[in-house]
Amino acid sequence: RQSEVYGTPWPLSENYYLCVYDRGQKNYGIYLVDAFGNRELLFRDPAIACLDPIPLRARPTPPVLPAATRQADEGLLAGAPGAPGYLAVMNIYDSALAWPKDTTIAALRIIQLFPKTTPAHDEPNIGVGKESLARGVVGTAPVEPDGSVYCEVPVGVPIYFQALDANGRAVQSMCSDTYVHPGETLTCAGCHEDKRTAGNALLSQAPLAMRRPPSRLKPDVDGSFPVSFPRLVQPVLDRNCTACHEQDKAAPKLDGAAFGKWGWSESYHALSGSAWALHGGNGVLKTAGRSYSVPGEVGARASGLLPLLEAGHYGVVLSPEALYRITLWLDCNSVFYGTYDRLEEQARGAA
16 A cells, blocks of 8 residues: 555655655655655664654743643642542433433443553554553442432543443443543533533533532452453353363363463453454444444443353353453453553463
């Protein structure tokens, strides 16, 4: 694909530009190019590709701008110790897309995304979701009967939310992330509410959650921060499934101590075909058919694995705690690794 030989141009004048270039589209170097067809290599690192060249030059020190927000004025952006952030949802049932019939949302799950620390998009390959990010479940907050939520959330980190039913399974999942400053309250009208309509700013009475102090998040089970298949799911398989699968030569292997492609365990490879994941990258629409989530069609509810387990696979009935650990994994994009380093330790469940 010759369209990716050049990239990230930066104009120096009408006729001269900085850009990256590599005919093999793997190890881009920084080049000076002009409108007359010339190209001059300025820098190339054999160990890592270059991207986004920007020229630097001395300039006057810019002026110091006065504080323009309440958070900055109160010194909260400087990292006031212990200052939490808050989330307020007026009515989680306010949605542009219809919820499944008779849906009751019991809790809101807050998930933290971990920014990439490695340069290549699938190195390491976090899970079956293409270009997936590692993540961790910070905790859950209660949803009041009127659909309102008021809770503390972590500050200064990328987070997203999932609406959970009474069994702790995601019904709707946010497809982007957000963050809050210390002391800041992020307010939502609903859950993916219609952005073309104005929210009801003059409610007849305060939502139930706003009539009390903010909830503190309830931490989740071991292996959920970060979300790690070897720590979250493999113990369930070892207690309930692995022995029978070893006796049947035709059955998928659920061994957590044998590893294959990308360092994933045999058990992860076996379950990944029935798992659920959203994909990232430029091919997401071609792969997934859409870039948004539909209530009731995300996570464990949309997987092929959950119906199999709920039916009692070969007479095996999982405990509620065991089934919850698997559904939590499915809700969290069915990832294998929890971070981008110490991969062998993670695969063994030691990190």
